[in-house]
Amino acid sequence: MIPETTRTTENSGHGDISTGVAGPSGSGDSNASATRITPGNALRPEDIALEVRTGLAKPSEEVAEYALRLGDDALILAQRLGHWISRAPELEEDVALGNIALDQLGHARSFLSYAGGAWGKSEDDLAYFRREHEFRSVQLFEQPNGDFAVTIARQFIVSYYQFELYRRLTESTDATLAAIAAKAVKEVDYHRDHSAQWILRLAGGTEESRRRMIHGLRLMWPYVNELFQDDELTQRLAEAGAAVAPSSLREDFDRLSGEVLKEAELEVPDVPAAPGGGRHGKHSEHLGYILAEMQVLAREHPGASW
Amino acid sequence: MAAQNLQSVPAELSPEELSAEEAAGKANFDRVMAEDSRIEPKDWMPAPYRKTLLRQISQHAHSEIIGMQPEANWISRAPSLKRKAILMAKVQDEAGHGLYLYSAAETLGQTRDKMMEDLIAGKARYSSIFNYPALTWADMGAIGWLVDGAAICNQVPLCRASYGPYGRAMVRICKEESFHQRQGFEILLELSNGTPEQKQMAQDAVNRWYAPSLMMFGPPDDDSPNSKQSMAWNIKRFSNDELRSRFVGMMVEQVRVLGLTLPDDQIRYNEDTKKWEHGPLDWHEFQEVLAGRGPCNSQRLERRRQAHDDGAWVREAASAYADKQRAKQSMKTKEYAA
Numbered sequence: 001m002i003p004e005t006t007r008t009t010e011n012s013g014h015g016d017i018s019t020g021v022a023g024p025s026g027s028g029d030s031n032a033s034a035t036r037i038t039p040g041n042a043l044r045p046e047d048i049a050l051e052v053r054t055g056l057a058k059p060s061e062e063v064a065e066y067a068l069r070l071g072d073d074a075l076i077l078a079q080r081l082g083h084w085i086s087r088a089p090e091l092e093e094d095v096a097l098g099n100i101a102l103d104q105l106g107h108a109r110s111f112l113s114y115a116g117g118a119w120g121k122s123e124d125d126l127a128y129f130r131r132e133h134e135f136r137s138v139q140l141f142e143q144p145n146g147d148f149a150v151t152i153a154r155q156f157i158v159s160y161y162q163f164e165l166y167r168r169l170t171e172s173t174d175a176t177l178a179a180i181a182a183k184a185v186k187e188v189d190y191h192r193d194h195s196a197q198w199i200l201r202l203a204g205g206t207e208e209s210r211r212r213m214i215h216g217l218r219l220m221w222p223y224v225n226e227l228f229q230d231d232e233l234t235q236r237l238a239e240a241g242a243a244v245a246p247s248s249l250r251e252d253f254d255r256l257s258g259e260v261l262k263e264a265e266l267e268v269p270d271v272p273a274a275p276g277g278g279r280h281g282k283h284s285e286h287l288g289y290i291l292a293e294m295q296v297l298a299r300e301h302p303g304a305s306w
Numbered sequence: 307m308a309a310q311n312l313q314s315v316p317a318e319l320s321p322e323e324l325s326a327e328e329a330a331g332k333a334n335f336d337r338v339m340a341e342d343s344r345i346e347p348k349d350w351m352p353a354p355y356r357k358t359l360l361r362q363i364s365q366h367a368h369s370e371i372i373g374m375q376p377e378a379n380w381i382s383r384a385p386s387l388k389r390k391a392i393l394m395a396k397v398q399d400e401a402g403h404g405l406y407l408y409s410a411a412e413t414l415g416q417t418r419d420k421m422m423e424d425l426i427a428g429k430a431r432y433s434s435i436f437n438y439p440a441l442t443w444a445d446m447g448a449i450g451w452l453v454d455g456a457a458i459c460n461q462v463p464l465c466r467a468s469y470g471p472y473g474r475a476m477v478r479i480c481k482e483e484s485f486h487q488r489q490g491f492e493i494l495l496e497l498s499n500g501t502p503e504q505k506q507m508a509q510d511a512v513n514r515w516y517a518p519s520l521m522m523f524g525p526p527d528d529d530s531p532n533s534k535q536s537m538a539w540n541i542k543r544f545s546n547d548e549l550r551s552r553f554v555g556m557m558v559e560q561v562r563v564l565g566l567t568l569p570d571d572q573i574r575y576n577e578d579t580k581k582w583e584h585g586p587l588d589w590h591e592f593q594e595v596l597a598g599r600g601p602c603n604s605q606r607l608e609r610r611r612q613a614h615d616d617g618a619w620v621r622e623a624a625s626a627y628a629d630k631q632r633a634k635q636s637m638k639t640k641e642y643a644a
Contacts, residue, residue, distance in 0.1 A: 045387075045388075075387075078390075079382060082381045082382060082390075082394055083381075083382065085374065085378050085381060085394065085397050085398065085401070086374040086375050086378040086397065086401075086609070086613070087378075087609070087612075087613045087616075088613065088617065089613070089616070089617025089618075089620035089621055090617060090620070090621060091371070091401050091404055091405050091408075092405070093617075093620075094374070094398070094401040095398055095401045095402060095405070098394055098395075098397065098398035098401065099398065101394055102391060102394050102395060102398070105387065105390060105391050105394065106391065108387070109387050109388070109391070112387075123387050124386050124387060127387055128385075128386075147616070148616075148617065148620050200627070201623055201624050201627040202620070202623050204627050204630060205622065205623025205624060205625075205626045205627040206619070206622050206623050206626045208619050208622075208623070209619055209620065209622070209623030209626075212619070293382050293383060294382060294383065296383055297383050297384075297385040297443055298385045298386070301385070301501060301503065301504065304385075304500055304501050304504055305496060305500060306385045306386045306389050306443075306493075306496055306497075306500075
């Protein structure tokens with residue numbers, strides 16, 4: 001792996017959140033751009049699909065199930081975030097949210113291309129031709145965008161969770177998962193910075209923005225618990241060193257997201273947790289609409305190439 | 307995307323009305339025009355030159371921003387994940403183009419907020435092509451191939467525009483636009499070689515976008531009174547009809563590779579004039595759309611207005627936060643000084 005990756009993954013802090021500039025112990029170079037670092041070294045979904053097709057990489061059934069989970073999370077979030085493009089509060093946010101959506105879509109494509117290797121399916125077979133109960137994303141990712149504060153609340157939780165997950169997944173014994181995570185963690189570091197900056201601004205901006213930020217966090221927080229639930233699959237894979245046990249991320253997530261909330265003078269919302277179940281195909285009412293829209297054209301022309 | 311048609315240009319001041327400083331500035335301006343070099347933001351420039359550029363650049367910026375909508379319309383339904391990624395990146399590029407162009411326009415003395423206000427109030431124009439609906443996935447191909455293709459024909463000469471910030475913004479924009487055009491061509495090629503339904507979808511989209519894209523070059527030369535002044539100022543380099551003719555020539559070649567046809571049986575190469583000719587265009591429709599009576603005028607503006615209004619509290623929060631941070635900073639500085 002390239003040195004930047006190592007630098008990112010060795011650290012668990014998040015720099016100086018009040019300025020958005022990563023400090024010496026922070027995880028990322030504030031002058032660096034994710035897109036500038038990666039060309040040449042970037043692992044593209046097409047590369048993974050090629051490795052899968054040529055038999056260079058083939059996930060076990062269980063690793064594929066795990067990759068499907070992470071891929072579905074990223075795909076559903078990309079679909080949600082894509083809606084903001086041309087609707088954001090500022091043009092700069094059209095670009096920023098578009099970037100985050102693109103990063104998530106890239107991660108989704110990589111994970112799904114890899115997962116599909118176990119079942120002879122392509123990323124598109126998995127994205128477009130599965131039904132609601134076959135999706136393995138947790139429910140946080142399918143929550144509606146709401147207003148900008150709701151979107152930021154969701155993104156804040158997601159990026160602090162994904163950063164801890166991918167940081168550890170770079171050590172996976174599964175080389176493909178480790179490689180996807182190594183690329184993703186650098187990008188998610190920027191997502192973390194983006195959402196933390198907005199948490200501070202909205203919480204410390206006007207009365208209205210503070211009220212909306214608190215509301216957004218309260219709306220999203222019931223879905224936090226599900227992110228950290230272990231099950232038999234993650235237990236077995238974590239023991240084998242291929243996956244990360246979700247429960248092992250909780251402490252760092254609480255600590256680091258808590259630091260941002262504290263700086264923003266916000267409380268961790270005291271709301272009942274939703275039962276979740278997305279990893280086993282139990283979803284909210286929202287997912288059906290997301291899939292109906294996402295899949296409609298592909299399903300009108302099954303077998304067609306685009 | 308589209309370079310704009312110039313509106314009426316006020317008459318220039320006579321030399322005796324200019325002060326000595328202005329006279330020196332004017333001499334510099336005239337020299338720059340004669341040498342075909344560049345005017346920069348701090349240089350003196352005639353008020354009508356400034357006004358013309360401000361209008362053209364801001365209209366161009368508005369076109370990028372409104373132009374995001376017909377394509378954003380298909381992000382959620384893109385039929386493969388790769389196409390979804392490409393489309394997202396493309397629409398994101400357009401937001402970026404809007405940002406460069408608003409910045410270039412700001413160097414002429416108007417704020418982005420004011421330009422945005424004018425757009426939302428319906429006082430500013432944007433390219434009328436974006437008032438047509440993007441009905442099928444093939445429209446993503448046709449918009450890329452025809453609309454971005456026409457934009458490139460218009461914009462490549464603008465890279466040499468006499469106003470520095472505009473010309474430089476256009477260099478970067480043109481590079482990205484050429485990617486956009488290629489991806490549009492590729493979408494159509496894939497559809498054309500796909501199922502009969504896909505091919506029909508592609509042909510239908512080309513049929514609908516062909517004439518509007520030809521009209522992007524603006525009215526015929528004999529009906530484009532401001533072009534002459536704009537050419538004298540080295541902003542515009544070629545006439546509307548000249549650019550349109552070149553564009554038709556390029557499309558005639560490319561449509562063959564696509565295995566599709568252009569909905570115009572009067573396209574021919576005129577050996578005498580050495581120019582491509584095309585069938586008649588419906589300029590009445592063009593004027594109607596320009597006047598706000600197009601298929602999507604109201605929808606496009608309303609969407610922009612809504613995004614702007616919905617985002618007001620966010621912008622207010624960001625600016626209140628920045629004020630508070632500045633106040634804190636100056637308190638710290640004072641404490642330190644004491």
